[in-house]
Amino acid sequence: MSDRWLEELVRVANEDSARERQQLDERWDRLAAGTLDADELAALRAEAEGTAEGRAAWEAFRPLGTDFEAQVVARLQADTVPAATLAPVVPLRSRVPLFAGIGLLAAGLTAFALLRPFLNPPLPDYTISYNSGDRSGKAISIGQPATLSLQPKKTRRGQVKVQCWQLSPDAVPKYWSGCETHLESLPDGTLRVDLPAVATEELATGTLRVFVARPGRFPAGTETRDIDPEGRWQAFSVPIQAPLP
Numbered sequence: 393m394s395d396r397w398l399e400e401l402v403r404v405a406n407e408d409s410a411r412e413r414q415q416l417d418e419r420w421d422r423l424a425a426g427t428l429d430a431d432e433l434a435a436l437r438a439e440a441e442g443t444a445e446g447r448a449a450w451e452a453f454r455p456l457g458t459d460f461e462a463q464v465v466a467r468l469q470a471d472t473v474p475a476a477t478l479a480p481v482v483p484l485r486s487r488v489p490l491f492a493g494i495g496l497l498a499a500g501l502t503a504f505a506l507l508r509p510f511l512n513p514p515l516p517d518y519t520i521s522y523n524s525g526d527r528s529g530k531a532i533s534i535g536q537p538a539t540l541s542l543q544p545k546k547t548r549r550g551q552v553k554v555q556c557w558q559l560s561p562d563a564v565p566k567y568w569s570g571c572e573t574h575l576e577s578l579p580d581g582t583l584r585v586d587l588p589a590v591a592t593e594e595l596a597t598g599t600l601r602v603f604v605a606r607p608g609r610f611p612a613g614t615e616t617r618d619i620d621p622e623g624r625w626q627a628f629s630v631p632i633q634a635p636l637p
Contacts, residue, residue, distance in 0.1 A: 418612060419432060419436050419612060420436075420449060420453045421453075423436060423450075423453045423454060424453045424454070431566070431567065434567075435567040435613075436450075437450065438569065438572075439555070439607075439608070439610065440608070442553065442572075442607060443551070443607040443608065445607055445608050446607055446608045449608060513549045513550050514623050515552065515604070515605065515606060515623055515624065515625065515626065516544040516545055516546050516547070516548050516581075517544070517545045517546075517626065518542045518543060518544055518545070518583075518604050518626050518628075519542070519543050519545065520540065520541065520542050520543075520602065520628045520630070521540075521541045521543070522538060522539060522540045522541070522630055523538065523539055524536050524537065524538035524539070524587075524592070525537065525538070525635060530631070531630070531631035531632065531633040532587075532592060532595065532600060532630055532631065532632045532633070533592070533633060533634070533635040533636070534592055534593060534595050534596075534597070534632065534633070534634055534635060535589055535592055535593045535635055536589055536592060536635055537586075537587060537588055537589050537592070538587040538592055539584065539585065539586050539587070540554075540571070540584070540585040540587070540602060540630065541582055541583070541584050541585075542554065542582065542583040542584075542602070542604055542628075543581075543582050544581045544582070547581060548581035550606065551606065551607055552577075552583060552604060552605070552606060553572070553575070553604070553605060553606070553607050553610075554571045554572065554575050554583055554585060554602065554603065554604050555567075555571060555572060555602075555603045555605070555610050556568045556570060556571035556572075556600055556601065556602050556603070557600075557601045557603070557613035558595060558596060558598060558599075558600060558601075558632070559598050559599040559600075559601055560596055560597065560598035560599075561598065564614075565601070565613035565614055566613070567613055568594070568595070568600070570585075570587055570591045570592075570594065570595075571585050571587075571602065573591075574586050574587055574588075574591065583604065595632050596632065597632055597633060597634060598632050599629050599630065599631060599632060600629070600630040600631075600632050601613065601615075601627055601628070601629055601630075602627065602628045602629075602630055603615075603625055603626070603627045604625065604626050604627075604628075605624060605625035605626070606624065606625075609624040609625055610625060611624075611625055611627075615627065
């Protein structure tokens with residue numbers, strides 16, 4: 393096996409690690425299959441661009457195209473040798489670099505498994521509070537400044553993000569970038585979203601679904617549960633109403 397194939401083995405292992413870190417939100421499988429619609433594709437790309445892990449997952453799952461597949465087939469055919477022409481057994485000393493490389497790869501994967509709880513700690517439980525103009529603590533008023541505050545119940549370690557989706561009785565969930573655009577992470581671990589009036593004017597009467605999660609672990613906007621059984625994310629429903637007359 394050549395160094396080139398060993399590099400391929402390492403690359404595949406890295407992609408598997410990225411796949412595991414993402415906990416496979418169904419959108420990654422649909423990205424690989426090419427079945428995401430334009431809005432879902434744009435939302436996933438925007439989310440992935442925010443972190444190194446997300447960008448790695450994007451590269452791992454994006455469709456590679458027919459040209460790449462043809463190159464792989466050609467390479468495999470070129471490396472296929474008839475049994476009658478096989479060379480004699482390679483001396484052990486020639487195999488040492490390969491065994492050493494595989495050993496280093498195994499050691500790296502083991503180290504990743506041991507360090508993973510520290511690199512990607514569990515998501516703490518959050519509570520939410522919000523105020524907006526004349527509906528302080530009750531709803532977000534369209535066209536009024538609003539503040540959303542997500543407080544962790546215990547010390548937070550690691551990066552956490554917020555993502556919002558608009559829900560209305562007569563429409564499917566629609567991704568809204570306002571929460572991510574105006575997100576601020578405070579020293580005490582609180583995640584605060586300060587929305588100016590011009591931002592809330594983009595909203596429609598209904599419900600704002602607010603998700604908090606580690607980067608790359610957000611569910612689809614159609615998710616109706618408030619707590620993920622595996623502890624990857626948490627969700628809150630915030631009413632959106634017209635301002636009082």
